[in-house]
Amino acid sequence: MRKRTLIPAALLAAAFLYTLRARRHPAACPYRYRLAVSLPRPLLTRNRLRRTLSPSPGERxxxxxxxxxxxxxxxxRWISPGGTLHVLDLQQKMIDHTTRRAAAKNIHNITPTRGDAQSLPYPDHSFDAAYLVATLGEIPDQDRALRELHRVLKPGGRLVVGELLPDPHMVPLRTLLSRAEAAGLRYEGRLGPRTGYYARFVPPEND
Incomplete structure (x- = not known):
């Protein structure tokens, strides 16, 4: 009986230590775990992203x-016809995987770039909207990344951040709100519970 009790406790301890290490040493999900990032996300659904992001045909x-x-x-597809989706990732293998899938589905309005969210390779006011899902917590300097996202948004643009448990890198809503405010972004609201939410932000009106 004692062994049965110790096994769950050991698993919980291991999970806690893994989460602690992941938070102290944020890093992008390796390509070898690509199947995990392709699984359905019950709270962070594509439909909820669409409702929060409000994409329109022709947008960048x-x-x-x-x-x-x-x-x-x-x-x-949501921004077709006339729109362009730019995808940025640290890992070329992730970018190549996405572009191969797009080509196979006859989607030709995706522009891939290998780069770092902490120093976005785009001019000021380049995008109508931007989003990142289960990604912000993997970035070492989240404050800098949010400032960069603010910089590349057009006046009146939208930023959507999605976060979900049990991702060890999850950014709690309270932390996100504090960081976004420091980056000069105004909170408009969220969709979903705190355990799995999309939060929407906009630049101030005088940008």
């Missing part, structure tokens, strides 16, 4: 950390 939108294209392939 940025996704940071597209992974294998779970959201990108749908977003690209």
């Amino acid at each position: 939108i940025l996704e940071v950390g597209p992974g294998t294209g779970y959201y990108a392939l749908h977003t690209a």
Whole structure:
């Protein structure tokens, strides 16, 4: 009986230590775990992203950390005709995976770039909207990344951040609100519970 009690406790301790280490040493999800980032996300659904992001045909939108294209392939269709989705990732393998899937589905309005969210390779006021899902917590300097996202948004643009448990890198809503405010972004609201939410921000009106 004692062994049965110790096993769950050991698993919980291991999970806690893994989460602690992940928070202290944030890093992008390796390509070898690509199947995990392709799984359905019950709270962070594509439909909820669409409702929060409010994409329109003809817009220019940025996704940071597209992974294998779970959201990108749908977003690209939402902004057609005339729109362009720019996807930025640290890992070339993730970018290549997304672009291969897009080509296979006859989607041709995705522009891939390898780059760092802490120093976005785009001019000021480049995008109508931007989003990142289960990605912000993987960025070492979240404050800098949010300032960069603010910089590349057009006046009246939108930023959507999605976060979900049990992701060890999850950014709690309270932390996100504090960081976004420091980056000069105004909170408009969220969709979903605190355990799995999309939060929407906009630049101030005088940008």
